[in-house]
Amino acid sequence: MRVANYYGPGDVRVESVSEPDLGPDEVRIEIAACGICGTDLHEYEEGPDLTPEEDTSHPLTGVSLPVPLGHEFSGTVTAVGDEAEGVAVGDEVTANPAMVCGDCRYCAEGRHNLCESVANTGLSAKSGGFAESAVVPADNVVQLPDGVPVEYGALVEPFSVGVHATRRSGMQTGDSVAVFGAGPIGISIVQAATAAGAKEVFVSEPRAKRREIAEEVGARTTLDPTTTEAVDEITDATDGGVDVAFEAVGIEPTFKAAIEATKRGGQITAVGISDDDVGLTPNELVVVERTITGSNGYLSGPLADREFEMVTSFLESGEFDPEPMITARISLEDIVEEGFEKLLDPESEHVKILVEP
Template identity: 40%
Template sequence: MKAAKFYSALNIQIEEVQQSKIDDGIVKIAVEWAGICGSDMHEFLAGPFFAKSKVTLGHEFSGTVVEIGAGVTKVSVGDRVVVEPFYSCGDCDACTEGLYNLCKKVECYGFSDDGGFAEFVTVRESRIYKIPDELGFEVAALVEPTAVALHAVRKSQLKSGDSCAIYGAGPIGLLLVQVAKVIGAKEIIVVELSEERRKKALEIGATHVINPENEKPVKEINKIVRGGVHVAFDAAGAESSFIAALASLRHTGELMIVSLWEKNVSFSPNMLVIGERKINSSLGYRHNFQEVIHLLASGKIDGSKLITNKIYIDDIVKKGFEKLKNDKTQCKILVTPKESNI
């Protein structure tokens, strides 16, 4: 079967590999669609960070069960499914507290074990969720990143009637917009360089957008919300966005870091002390896939708005990773191993 193998930064290769055997408790899935994530881009541009050498990338994917191992009872052949890619040790302090995404030994399909940029993928039964017929395979591939956004908002102090600023309108930033809208945020302000992404943000629920290239975000935010926002989400992962997000906060406001970082940042702790502001962070998700499936299937969150391109697996480097690197009009690019899907 075909699979996209990661070797090192700027080195992803499409190879013919053997399909994995099915062991007890393991399920084989024929992949329909898999999304290229920002964390995949980090690996491609500057990795390895989390990805093992020669691993098949892809942790946002949907597909159909085609084979099950002994003891599998949760799913059957023919079921339409998505996969929660994290799997943890189950024994450490974080796991016993239910915080399995914080497990010190956490592993993830697409980084530590082969993922969904392939014709078939084998996963543990416990990581699989069935999807309803009204949720198409393409949008279902966005369950994983939507779970990231939902976890970040739920973990933050944002509540109905509050204001928020979102720095960065890539896939996670745009999903943050929709989740903030679902919970009833009054002002949802997006700071983004790309004109196309600013337009998309307004289309899906942002109340205001700011171009940081020719506007000063903090000044503009204070014009919209006197004193600053209740919560600022950093989905950009740059020092400039980090500093501006902190400065955008009202007293007792919260900066929620959602992005991954390639470089360190420097800031004055006085930005926190003065005003009793705080910094929080969010890693992935936990215990929310079923809720996300409902939000997407019901249309409360419109995942289709994020999909800007669909490509065949053979083109994953040039039309996928390189396109996302060079073309900032792109948002979510989906990859399929099935030529019939294109």
């Protein structure tokens, strides 16, 4: 079968390999679609980060480079291991890509998404979604409801990041919300916060196409931070700041803006994965009693289906609409030129590109 293998920064090769073996508690999925994520771009540009370092193997899965990429995928089950339960050949499914150790301190505390040796299908495992088929643990499989197109299953993973962030934020019905950055995760947060009953959602995003999509999926006000004083506009419109802000970029200007646009006593959820220094001063928190919360991925391990099923039910009800953020569908053979390179172009208007082998 054909698969996109990651060899190192700038080196992703679409090549022919034999299908990975099917273990007794695993299922094989014929891939319908797999979304390209910012994480994939980060690996492509400056990895290995979540993929194994050169000449090492992953502590949980034992895989080493090259590894197949693609962790946002969906498809149809074509084979089921002898001990796999709750899934049958022909099921249309997605899968939570996270695999956890089950015995570190964080797994013991039920916070599996903080597992010290987490591995992910499509980053540090034997299978990935940029392929004709993938093998995943049956426990990670999540059924797609009837009526949800199978390719939309590829968006369940990024939507789950938005759902988890919204739940981490403690946002309440009727709260005002600001989202900084309208990439796939920012757009997912707009939809999750709207579904959770946000009174109004502001979005700050420099790219016009992304602001347009944010409005299409529920943002009441979108602002271009390069031409307007986005923080002033938000604080003026909300009598001093929103109840809850989400930072979905991970750079100093948006991090600062998210804090400044939040009311006294308000809450900021940091979702943008980044090693940047964001230059905080204590009194942006202390004297105004703001809280910053980190949000990492989504529930996993024994709770792998929890937030994924919230998303599939929102897809079924139509409260989540993936279509506006799908800006291209490409073939596996074109993943580098038409996928990674297009998304890395700063002028690009792409948001989510689906690879459909």
